[in-house]
Amino acid sequence: MHFPVVWQLGPVILSAHFVFELLAYSLGFQLYRRLQQQSPSLRMSSEQKLMLLLGCVLGAIALAKGLGWLQTPFILSPEGERIWLPPGKTIVGGLLGGWLGLELSKRWLGIRGSTGDVYVWPLSLGLALGRVGCFLTGLADNTYGLPTHLPWGIDFGDGLLRHPTQLYEMLWVLLLAPLVLWLSRHSAPGTAFRYWLAGYLLWRLAAESLKPVPLLYGGLSAIHWASLLGCAIALYSAWQLKRALQPVASATDL
Template sequence: MHFPVNIPLGRSSIPVHFVCETLSYFLGYRYYTYLRRNTHDLISSEDRLIIFIGAAAGAFLGSHMVGIFENPPQLFSHFNLFYFMGNKTIVGGMLGGLIGVELTKKQLGVTVSSGDMMVYPLILAMVVGRTGCFLAGLEDGTYGIASNLPWAINFGDGIRRHPTNLYEIIFWLMLWLALKLIEQKRHFANGARFKIFMVSYLVFRLLVEFIKPDYFFSFGLSVIQLVCIGGILYYYKVFLNHKNLFTDHA
């Protein structure tokens, strides 16, 4: 396979990464609307819309803020509007979106979870989006460090690397399956599904970053890993009181 993968269009071409990213938003949203139609939602449509706007604003800012700090030495020498818009990360988007949601819900007086219904649509969107990242090859910057493992992939520079974007796709599919299997036997408490979703991904990213060519501080961690640790500490109760994640048997 030749990377990056593009769709020929006359004398030009369309990056598959762009197509997958667009599809991820579309399919994720369609899946969410399907679930909302078939689920009793304790949050009104008006409040849902406002919360969604808060989440989008927080995700946009969080994604780009963490993205520009990924490589501190380049920050001040390259920083401009294009640098800000061109650097983004899912971890920052998730935690920024979380902050945006919590602030919005506090203003609205909403106390029930707004994230549980978003878990499966988000997983679907992540799988489709990361497929695009994989097909983009080196251009996307989500590949891993050099590796001699049998499944290591040459993304076009002659170096066989960890396909960390494929690792993430496998992670999301396994998480999806695990949540579905758990829900066959137990009922998640309000907000528990989203907490497990967030904590699982933060732990995964904390670990997988060790095999990515990131900028690491002298103490051995990258900016994304520090952000992941901050998010994990925010959800510390998930580890201490895991029994509270469930209400009863299904």
């Protein structure tokens, strides 16, 4: 296989990254809409849905860009001088920013019910498809792993067998979704999403050690620190949901 993978349809050249990113957004959104329609706890007006979507998107863009810049703010020239880079984007920032934007929008609109669990499968599907696109893009995507001697190492074009960290992540999110939904089947609404987010961020903590990323902040990368903080917040929030449900369960037992 040669990287990056592109397809030519007549005069049009399509990159695999573009195709799979388009599939990730479109299929993930369609799955979200279907699950939302099937959930009786998510009956909202069109205006409320639009405001929640707007808050989620704006938050995701802001933190995806911000954390992306902190992850790799500069490169060093051959003379050792810093060359400052424009902001990139990162999924970790997008997830945390989207969650923050959604929660702030819910508070502003006075919506108290949890809307998070419906995102578990759409996010997993979108991430899995997106990571296939990252894999097929090769070195240009900067999501490849460190060199490895393992038999499944992939040569992305530089002559080195590397960890296919994109495929690791694809498999992880597809396993994580059914796992957290099963673990939280008797839990308060919103617990599954918080478990999913914590599980994904724990994965990113491990996966970053398999990538050639700059460790600029106390021996860790910006994504390391964001994953640690986000995981702690997600687990604490899940514990709060469980705690809030306990008095109701006790009263029912009486």
